Amino acid sequence: MKPGFTRYLPILTWGRTYDCSALTNDLVAAVIVTIMLIPQSLAYALLAGLPPEAGIYASIAPILLYAVFGTSRALAVGPVAVVSLLTASAVGQVAQQGTAGYAVAALTLAGLSGGILLLLGIFRLGFLANFLSHPVIAGFITASGILIATSQLKHILGIEAGGHTLIQMAGSILTHLGQTNPITVIIGVTATVFLFWVRKGLKPLLRRMGAGPLLADIIAKAGPVAAVVVTTLAVWGFDLAGHGVSIVGQVPQALPPLTLPSLSPDLIGQLLVPAILISVIGFVESISVAQTLAAKKRQRIDPNQELIGLGAANIGAAFTGGYPVTGGFARSVVNFDAGAETPAAGAFTAIGLAIAALSLTPLVYYLPNATLAATIVVAVLSLVDFSILRKTWAYSRTDFTAVAATILVTLTLGVEIGVASGVVLSIALHLYKTSRPHVAEVGLIPGTNHFRNISRHDVATDAQILTLRVDESLYFVNARFLEDLIQDRVIDGRSLRHVILMCSAVNEIDYSALESLEAINHRLGDLGVGLHLSEVKGPVMDRLRKTHFLDQLNGSVFLSQYDAWMALSQPDNAQKVAE
Structure with missing residues (x-):
């Protein structure tokens, strides 16, 4: 086999040495990640403004394709919070949420993003992501976390609200505050508090009670599933949907369908810039996670091949009813900690999600949207890191200005303008520093x-x-x-x-x-x-x-x-x- 060929198909490298030990570790990791992804995928689809099944569909074919073309042994590809928010912002400007046109636009956005990533990888242009400075990325992700958490308050309160900026969202929530559904609030707040406790306190409690490390970890990761089960049973048992509690409703009981993105020049033109921004942000987030995890095992990540892997994953999402995806921080860390040895763990996760799509979707009919919103809030608040302002202020006032400006622009003008300003600020910051060399x-x-x-x-x-x-x-x-x-x-x-x-x-x-x-x-x-x-x-x-x-x-x-x-x-x- 020619070395150049195996470079583009990393599966041929790790697949040769795959053994029973790796299989066992990958299966265990897949079980844990699958449990975590079922509610998370549904929640991120809700954030993107898509039907809940789109989140599961976006977690099956993309994972399989990344397992073939990606170089990270632990990266878990699928919907993530920031990309879901960017998708909602971009697609919401060209189509009405809930319409067929909205879903087609999301598919097209995934296809465009995949094509852009593939081209960058083929022409070995991964270095372009270096122009987006880490402080600016940190500022953008912090602001996005705040926007995402704010956008989910409407589901926790049980009201109608909208907006793309913090001011618009806050104003809309305050305007409709009188429509708050008390039962929905109880479900949303209880689920949020419970999920925060699960994240920080459940595993230590289980260890003190004598549970083994692996069992304690699996139970702790299953916390969101417990919240889903309990709240779903409560809504079904007490007929809370009849009292105004918003639920997920009917979810198709099927494998991902074959879908086609639109080839309309007008739609492609409208989505091209958002697709570029999503590609850049998704790649930066993914490569950062992949390199961090690879360094712990002295493994190597090829940034240009990662572009090809992520590009293939997004194209897969475009043809299987999904939307733009990338490597997620939380699920990748869980995958790594659970002992994943190879990308086959991702493939097994995809099989688990496919089984869930075929057999478990009827069980989420009565799942309250407030629980999914709580899942999103708990996940994204871990992304909010205001300490970057203190650190950059102490180290470099120029970097502090860039971070603060990115946060303010994102919160006040929206995520698309925020990420675009982040790119411009990163380049401007580099040019300013080098224009006055020491x-x-x-x-x-x-x-x-x-x-x-x-x-x-x-x-x-x-x-x-x-x-x-x-x-x-x-x-x-x-x-x-x-x-x-x-x-x-x-x-x-x-x-x-x-x-x-x-x-x-x-x-x-x-x-x-x-x-x-x-x-x-x-x-x-x-x-x-x-x-x-x-x-x-x-x-x-x-x-x-x-x-x-x-x-x-x-x-x-x-x-x-x-x-x-x-x-x-x-x-x-x-x-x-x-x-």
Whole structure:
């Protein structure tokens, strides 16, 4: 088998060594994750504005396809809170919720997202996700968690409410507060409190009672199922639906159907930008989880192959009645902790969900929407992390500004504008930081060959020599900054005879920066000041040799800064260099 072929089909790699031990571990993990996913999938479909079965459908074919094409051994693919919210926001602008057009638009969104991810993976463009900074992502996810939790209050209160921003949602909830259904509130609040307790307190309690680690973990993960069973029985037994409690209702008892996304140019045009945003956010969330879990077992994740795996999963969702999916943090951690050895655990989970779709869906007819809302609220509040504001404030005010702006924009203008602003802010933040690179004047530490910042160390300097260490690659954004900096320093230094650019941290010089260096060389030459370079890296020197810059340089290129210092700080040698 050719190595290139197995790279695109990771299943051929781990499948060769699959044994009974891995099978046992994967089956145990699949049971635990399946128990967790049944109520969660229904809840996330509700969040996306789709019928509850869409959540289960989106958790079957995508998981199977990811098991074939993905590289993570523990990543669990399916509907997640943030992507579900983005789906509701995007699809809600082109179709009315509850209509066939809404479901078709969701399928189309999944297909577009899958196609985008596949193209990025095939052309090995996974690095583009690096332009979305972690602080900005953290800010967006925190704001999204708040929006998601707020959007579910209407189900917990039993009222009609809408809106895409925090202000709109809060205003709508307050307007309809008089319609609150007391029974629904009791169900929703009780379920929420119970699920919070299950998440934090049930497992330690079971361990104190003598339960084994595995049994305690399985029972704790089954907490949401217990909430579903108890509240469903209560609604059925006391006929609470007749007292205004909203229920899930009829759910088709079938495997995922074969569906076709729309090929309408108008619909595709309307959904293209949201699809790009969903793809970027989904990939960043997924790759972060995958790499974190892989590092714990010293396994390797290929970001470009992950794009292909997630792309295949989304295309699978588009043709099987689902909507956009990605790797979920909570379910992946559960999968990992439960002992999943290979992606086969995901395949077994998909089989479990298929069995549930065939046999268990009639049992959720009386399931109250308030319970599903409680499941979502408990899940997403773990995503809210305001500590990122404190951490970035203490570390970098620029990063703090980006995080705070992302949170505010997302809460006040909606998730699509929020994530778009996050992308723009990430790129702008990078450009701002590199547009004003750290440039240190350095001197020789006595008794050594090392040069350090004159502001931080006691160093030897020469009034006739100015050595500047540029701690950034030089390109069009910061080229002018370096020109102005050297111009100001030369004007102030009347006795200056040599300027040395120490290029140990310069990995690239683009054409705009080359033109700036030529301008600097020309101006210094007119002033009788030599321009010298030291510690230029090989690839950078290779490019400079293709130009006339080195021939026109009025100074020299030195292998090390110490060589430059020794040559220029001694008057005789300095005169020779200048000549």
